[in-house]
Structures are given as C-alpha cells and as structure tokens.
Amino acid sequence: MPEGHTVHRIANEFNELFGGKVLRVDSPQGRFTDARMLDGQRLKVASAVGKQMFLHFQDDLIIRIHLGIYGKWQFHKGLAPEVVGQVRVRFAVDGVTAELRGPTVCEVIDSKALAEVYDRLGPDPLNPDPNGREFERFASKVKKSSTPIGLLLMNQEVISGIGNVYRAEILYRAKINPHTKGSDLKTRQISELWADSVKLLSIGVLHGVMITRDEFFDEDPGKLERNWVYKREGQTCRKCRKKIVLEMAAGRKLYFCPGCQR
DNA sequence: TACTCATGAGCAA
DNA sequence: TGCTCCTGAGTAG
Structure with a gap:
C-alpha cells in the first residue's frame, strides 16, 4: 500500500535491520545495473520523504526508490529464499533479506541530485517541522x-x-x-x-x-x-x-x- | 487462461 | 486528457 506511511515504515525497518551494516546487494532481474557498485557497501541510514525512500551509503552513493502503484517490499528472516518472479533488487545481511519488486524508480544518485529531489517535493506530514x-x-x-x-x-x-x-x-x-x-x-x-x-x-x-x-x-x-x-x-x-x-x-x-x- | 484493476507519475499533444 | 510503464491479485468464463 504505497502511500507515505508505508514508505516511512519501510525506512524504519531498513534502519533497524540494516542500519550501519555492510550489505550484499544484487539484482536477480538484472534491471538494477548499479547493484554491483553498491554490493559490499555500508548502509549509513535510510530516510523517507513522501512516497520516496533514500538509502544513504558511503562515498555519496544514495539509492532513490519510488514504489509507484505496483512496487512492493518483502522482508525474509533466516536463509535468503529462492528468487520467485521479478525481483528488481535484494539487500541482505546474515539472517535477513529484503526484496524489492516493481518499483517505478530505483536508481543511484548523489547528494546534489538528492537536493534537487528534495526541492521538488512538498512538505511531508510525517517529517513535520516543530516550528510550523x-x-x-x-x-x-x-x-x-x-x-x-x-x-x-x-x-x-x-x-x-x-x-x-x-x-x-x-x-x-x-x-x-x-x-x-x-x-x-x-x-x-x-x-x-x-x-x-x-x-x-x-x-x-x-x-x-x-x-x-x-x-x-x-x-x-x-x-x-x-x-x-x-x-x-x-x-x-x-x-x-x-x-x-x-x-x-x-x-x-x-x-x-x-x-x-x- | 485471459482479462481487469490498482494506493503513481512522467510525458506528449 | 490520454498514453505509457512497472507487477501481481482478483475475477470472469
């Protein structure tokens, strides 16, 4: 159900499960060609603005993910499951695997491009500024x-x-x-x-x-x-x-x- | 098995 | 405004 609340939940889950850890990253479907570049990198933090999630890695590498209507995340505990269907990207540490299917956007950007995305987005009720x-x-x-x-x-x-x-x-x-x-x-x-x-x-x-x-x-x-x-x-x-x-x-x-x- | 629909958004006309 | 892309669930036959 990808409205903003889902994306914030996923970002929270990412921080709990993967925050500060070195991730294995691959793209079983093959469409996320930057997977190899991210494989073995440490995830610093996950954040969300509106319906977009950002995974911040070292070296100014940021993955921007937008689920669109069809996108879905699945988290698996234990051994990584066999790939079923179209899995755009998998993130894994020992004991946990997150699978992403059908996103509208899944791309690597840098902090300059991230600032441009932020500029375009309106205020997010889930990131309220205490000063109003x-x-x-x-x-x-x-x-x-x-x-x-x-x-x-x-x-x-x-x-x-x-x-x-x-x-x-x-x-x-x-x-x-x-x-x-x-x-x-x-x-x-x-x-x-x-x-x-x-x-x-x-x-x-x-x-x-x-x-x-x-x-x-x-x-x-x-x-x-x-x-x-x-x-x-x-x-x-x-x-x-x-x-x-x-x-x-x-x-x-x-x-x-x-x-x-x- | 085939078809329809969906919580999104970019683009052309 | 309409078309397009992405994927899977539900339903009609």
Missing part, C-alpha cells in the same frame, strides 16, 4: 492555487505522501468538497487538513494500514470498515446516509459524500 514552517509551505501553496483541493492533495509538490486513499478520507473528515479551489479555503480549513494529515499518516505508520475512522485508531477493524468514503461508492454515508459518489478526476478515482462535503 512545513505547514506554512503547504498553506501558502494551497492559498495561491485555483486548482481544486482534491487535485492539490495528490500533487507531491504541494504535500508529499498523500495518495488516493488519504486524499478522499482527509477531505471527508474535514467536510470539504474536493472541487473547492485551494484559494477559496479558509486558513482554518487548510490548517485542519494539515493537522489531520499528520495524524492519519502517523496512525498509518503505526498500524501499517490506512485507518481513518477515529473509533478504530487503536485496532484495525479490517478493510471494509477502515474508511469513510474510499471504495464505498453507491453505499450510504456512515453519517448522513446519502450515497457515496465516485467521479474520475485527472484519471484517478475520487470518492466523496455529497451530503457531508457540500
């Missing part, structure tokens, strides 16, 4: 834009880490219609969107799934009960009983409640 500067960046981009908030939340230059599920759920929780222009939102509403993003993504990191109903923040109720509107088109709203609507917006499915989100 990240919120200010988000608010200023939203206020200046005549684009609907439903599209702005999906734009990684505006806020990074939000995907289709959180987009729909965060707007529902804020009772904001996704077609509302960014510039028409009140500061209070933008502030609420940011605060709720911080909250929901943090819950997501904790559980590993996207739970957006407060009553289930402590325990996952299963995928049919986790959300308010996502994938619930045609079903009745859990609050106002109106039917949840599904529209296509910029090629992606957009779910909302026409009663609660006027």
Whole structure:
C-alpha cells in the first residue's frame, strides 16, 4: 500500500535491520545495473520523504526508490529464499533479506541530485517541522492555487505522501468538497487538513494500514470498515446516509459524500 | 487462461 | 486528457 506511511515504515525497518551494516546487494532481474557498485557497501541510514525512500551509503552513493502503484517490499528472516518472479533488487545481511519488486524508480544518485529531489517535493506530514514552517509551505501553496483541493492533495509538490486513499478520507473528515479551489479555503480549513494529515499518516505508520475512522485508531477493524468514503461508492454515508459518489478526476478515482462535503 | 484493476507519475499533444 | 510503464491479485468464463 504505497502511500507515505508505508514508505516511512519501510525506512524504519531498513534502519533497524540494516542500519550501519555492510550489505550484499544484487539484482536477480538484472534491471538494477548499479547493484554491483553498491554490493559490499555500508548502509549509513535510510530516510523517507513522501512516497520516496533514500538509502544513504558511503562515498555519496544514495539509492532513490519510488514504489509507484505496483512496487512492493518483502522482508525474509533466516536463509535468503529462492528468487520467485521479478525481483528488481535484494539487500541482505546474515539472517535477513529484503526484496524489492516493481518499483517505478530505483536508481543511484548523489547528494546534489538528492537536493534537487528534495526541492521538488512538498512538505511531508510525517517529517513535520516543530516550528510550523512545513505547514506554512503547504498553506501558502494551497492559498495561491485555483486548482481544486482534491487535485492539490495528490500533487507531491504541494504535500508529499498523500495518495488516493488519504486524499478522499482527509477531505471527508474535514467536510470539504474536493472541487473547492485551494484559494477559496479558509486558513482554518487548510490548517485542519494539515493537522489531520499528520495524524492519519502517523496512525498509518503505526498500524501499517490506512485507518481513518477515529473509533478504530487503536485496532484495525479490517478493510471494509477502515474508511469513510474510499471504495464505498453507491453505499450510504456512515453519517448522513446519502450515497457515496465516485467521479474520475485527472484519471484517478475520487470518492466523496455529497451530503457531508457540500 | 485471459482479462481487469490498482494506493503513481512522467510525458506528449 | 490520454498514453505509457512497472507487477501481481482478483475475477470472469
């Protein structure tokens, strides 16, 4: 489930399992041609911004990984398993192997290129600045834009880490219609969107799934009960009983409640 | 077995 | 806006 919370979880797991260690790196599929260059290097630290993960090795070697829709990580304890299917890259130490399949991006960059990636990305609710500067960046981009908030939340230059599920759920929780222009939102509403993003993504990191109903923040109720509107088109709203609507917006499915989100 | 769909994003028109 | 790429799960027949 590659929205920002998944990527941060994986980065945490990498730090626990591989941080400070010398890694064996190979590409069974053969498409990650830089695997040989990284093999035998020490991983300093893993970090994440939005949906992108960065593995920082010695000598200014950084692997940038973006899962896209299809990308997946699998961690195996014990002996390295036999390769099944298309494995882009494997990272291993004695007793642990991490396999990456189907990423949109898996490439080696240096710190200069990393800075350029950081510049492009909007603030990440999972890396909040205690001084509130990240919120200010988000608010200023939203206020200046005549684009609907439903599209702005999906734009990684505006806020990074939000995907289709959180987009729909965060707007529902804020009772904001996704077609509302960014510039028409009140500061209070933008502030609420940011605060709720911080909250929901943090819950997501904790559980590993996207739970957006407060009553289930402590325990996952299963995928049919986790959300308010996502994938619930045609079903009745859990609050106002109106039917949840599904529209296509910029090629992606957009779910909302026409009663609660006027 | 074949087809459809998905939590993403870059690019051309 | 539509096409393309990447992979695997679920479903129809």
